[in-house]
Amino acid sequence: MAANTTVLIIVTAMAALVLAGTLAFVVSRTRPSRRNVNGTTIHDQAEEDALRLRRQETLADEFDARAHAAQVEIDIKTVRACSLQQQATVLRSEAVISRDQLNELRESAPPLPNLH
Numbered sequence: 001m002a003a004n005t006t007v008l009i010i011v012t013a014m015a016a017l018v019l020a021g022t023l024a025f026v027v028s029r030t031r032p033s034r035r036n037v038n039g040t041t042i043h044d045q046a047e048e049d050a051l052r053l054r055r056q057e058t059l060a061d062e063f064d065a066r067a068h069a070a071q072v073e074i075d076i077k078t079v080r081a082c083s084l085q086q087q088a089t090v091l092r093s094e095a096v097i098s099r100d101q102l103n104e105l106r107e108s109a110p111p112l113p114n115l116h
Contacts, residue, residue, distance in 0.1 A: 040048075
């Protein structure tokens with residue numbers, strides 16, 4: 001009977017090992033992995049995402065700076081246009097005054113003799 005008992009113990013031990021191996025395999029397949037589909041770790045993916053976000057923020061900052069520079073150019077051109085309009089108004093006013101003075105001078109001058 002000792003041989004039967006030994007065989008029974010060996011078979012039981014082997015069945016327990018197979019059952020433990022199967023259980024370990026099932027647990028490893030159902031447990032959430034620390035690796036994603038591409039084989040990189042979650043930490044690596046987080047670093048890549050952080051780098052991508054920093055690039056996106058840098059690009060947004062660059063566009064913001066360009067927009068600000070364009071707005072400054074617009075403001076400068078607006079000030080320049082206002083200055084030119086003011087100069088035009090002053091020159092037009094001076095021209096009107098000069099024209100009025102010229103007309104007054106012509107009206108006050110004696111008529112020219114008719115040379116025909």
